[in-house]
Structure formats: structure tokens, C-alpha cells
Amino acid sequence: LAKTTQPISMDSYEGQEVNITCSHNNIATNDYITWYQQFPSQGPRFIIQGYKTKVTNEVASLFIPADRKSSTLSLPRVSLSDTAVYYCLVGDKGLTGGGNKLTFGTGTQLKVEL
Amino acid sequence: NAGVTQTPKFRVLKTGQSMTLLCAQDMNHEYMYWYRQDPGMGLRLIHYSVGEGTTAKGEVPDGYNVSRLKKQNFLLGLESAAPSQTSVYFCASRDSVKEQYFGPGTRLTVT
Numbered sequence: 001l002a003k004t005t006q007p008i009s010m011d012s013y014e015g016q017e018v019n020i021t022c023s024h025n026n027i028a029t030n031d032y033i034t035w036y037q038q039f040p041s042q043g044p045r046f047i048i049q050g051y052k053t054k055v056t057n058e059v060a061s062l063f064i065p066a067d068r069k070s071s072t073l074s075l076p077r078v079s080l081s082d083t084a085v086y087y088c089l090v091g092d093k094g095l096t097g098g099g100n101k102l103t104f105g106t107g108t109q110l111k112v113e114l
Numbered sequence: 115n116a117g118v119t120q121t122p123k124f125r126v127l128k129t130g131q132s133m134t135l136l137c138a139q140d141m142n143h144e145y146m147y148w149y150r151q152d153p154g155m156g157l158r159l160i161h162y163s164v165g166e167g168t169t170a171k172g173e174v175p176d177g178y179n180v181s182r183l184k185k186q187n188f189l190l191g192l193e194s195a196a197p198s199q200t201s202v203y204f205c206a207s208r209d210s211v212k213e214q215y216f217g218p219g220t221r222l223t224v225t
Contacts, residue, residue: 041219046213103159
């Protein structure tokens with residue numbers, strides 16, 4: 001299983017760009033990198049997924065270098081409502097294993113202030 | 115389209131009692147999962163299913179059993195509850211493509 005390492009917490013202010021980096025040194029060839037967001041008393045919510053280079057959607061960007069041993073989630077112009085825990089996961093995308101290799105670490109607590 | 119629902123939302127059990135948590139999804143997803151989340155920690159996979167009639171052990175399966183008799187439902191059972199099983203339980207489902215959809219969670223306290 002590919003283990004991930006993220007900062008425990010980060011602080012930011014409204015309107016700033018936030019970059020959260022995740023290390024996954026033993027990522028496997030078949031593994032994808034997925035980020036989830038979790039608010040208190042709620043289940044995690046999918047943010048973005050990628051395999052290499054850059055992926056962008058309406059809420060975030062994901063940067064993955066060529067060696068794939070790390071990845072960076074970029075949140076543009078954060079607001080107070082982005083205060084949450086962000087999890088980086090590395091695992092098989094969706095074969096018969098059913099995603100059993102997905103492991104949630106302790107995540108990064110992002111706190112956004114005015 | 116309700117997504118993933120969990121029943122009940124809260125429950126208090128005494129040590130040794132049994133109960134079943136129900137997870138239902140209306141997205142026709144093949145894969146379903148049960149996780150537990152303890153305070154200040156990430157989610158840990160208890161059991162999962164890759165389709166109707168199948169189940170498999172995850173990271174922390176001891177003390178739990180599951181069943182997937184219907185594609186839309188995934189049941190998590192505690193035969194003899196212990197205080198160590200006090201946690202928030204999340205169910206999730208996924209199609210074969212990308213993301214897992216999570217339910218709102220069940221907060222279980224075992225005294």
C-alpha cells in the first residue's frame with residue numbers, strides 16, 4: 001500500500017491560493033492520486049483525481065511531477081467555507097479490487113480566516 | 115436521487131448488545147464500503163463489496179460482519195458491541211470509474 005504524508009494543518013486567509021502537498025514515495029504504476037474534502041460531521045467529498053501532470057476542474061487543480069512521488073492540491077482564492085480536512089489518497093482507480101487499497105491518512109486541516 | 119443514505123444517524127448501545135447499520139444507494143453502483151472514523155483520525159476501511167452477493171475484509175474487520183444481499187444495500191453488523199467500537203461509521207459507494215460517494219455517517223456510542 002502506498003502511504004501518504006501530508007502536513008497536519010495549514011492556515012490561510014480569504015482570497016489567497018492554498019497549496020497542499022502530499023508525499024507518496026512508493027506509489028505504484030497503477031495508482032491514481034485522489035483528493036477528498038471533509039467538513040465536520042459529514043462524509044468526505046471527492047475533489048479531484050489525477051495520474052500525472054496537471055488536472056484542473058471547477059474547484060481545484062492537481063499538480064503531479066514526472067516521478068509521481070508527490071502531488072500538490074491547489075485551491076484558488078479560498079473562502080471561509082473551504083475550512084475543512086483534506087485527504088490525499090493513492091490507490092488503484094477501479095479494478096476488481098474494489099478500491100480496497102484506498103487508505104485515508106489523518107489529512108490536512110485547513111483553516112481559512114478573514 | 116438521494117445518493118447514499120445511512121440508518122440510523124445516532125445510536126447508543128450497551129456493551130454486548132448487537133445492532134445493524136443500513137446503507138442504501140440509489141446510483142446503481144457496484145462497489146460499496148464501510149469505514150469507521152475515530153476522533154482526529156482518518157477513515158479506516160472495515161469491509162467492502164465489489165457487487166451483489168460479495169463481501170471482503172478491509173483494514174479493520176474484526177468484530178464486524180457485512181452482507182450485500184441486494185445491490186443497493188450494504189449492511190454492517192455488530193454482534194457483540196464493545197466500547198472500542200465507539201466511532202462514526204461512514205458508508206460509501208462507487209461506480210467503476212472514479213470517486214466514492216459517502217453517506218452522512220452514523221454516530222455510534224458503546225457504553
